Amino acid sequence: MNVTIWHNGACSKSNAALAYLEEKKLNINILNYLEDTPSVEEIEDFLKLSGMKAKELFRSSEALYEELNISTIVDEKELIALLNAHATLIQRPVIITKDAAVLARPFSKLSALI
Secondary structure, rough: OOOEEEEEOOHHHHHHHHHHHOOOOEEEEEEEOOOOEEEEHHHHHHHHHOOOHHHHOOOOOHHHHHHOHHOOOOOHHHHHHHHHOOOEEEEOEEEEOOOEEEOOOOOHHHHOOO
């Protein structure tokens, strides 16, 4: 199985998800999303596959979330553009396969996907 992970090596949950994928001996594409930000199209594809809304992908605990007043924004395209412009606001770990995708929070969502 081919799988992509939007990974942050400084995040324990992201590292745990990567270790789980490696343990399953999958073909893993690691996207260090803070260095190589997902495109608007990639974010849209993830949201479509996962069934999530853009607002659910934000790290609302970040100061930048409050500074940009994201809680008041309802337009999906505007939210997706903000995720693209500010990768630090993207929740992790994001796991994507050909047919499905999850934000692996809680971790059980990852095991259900694989």
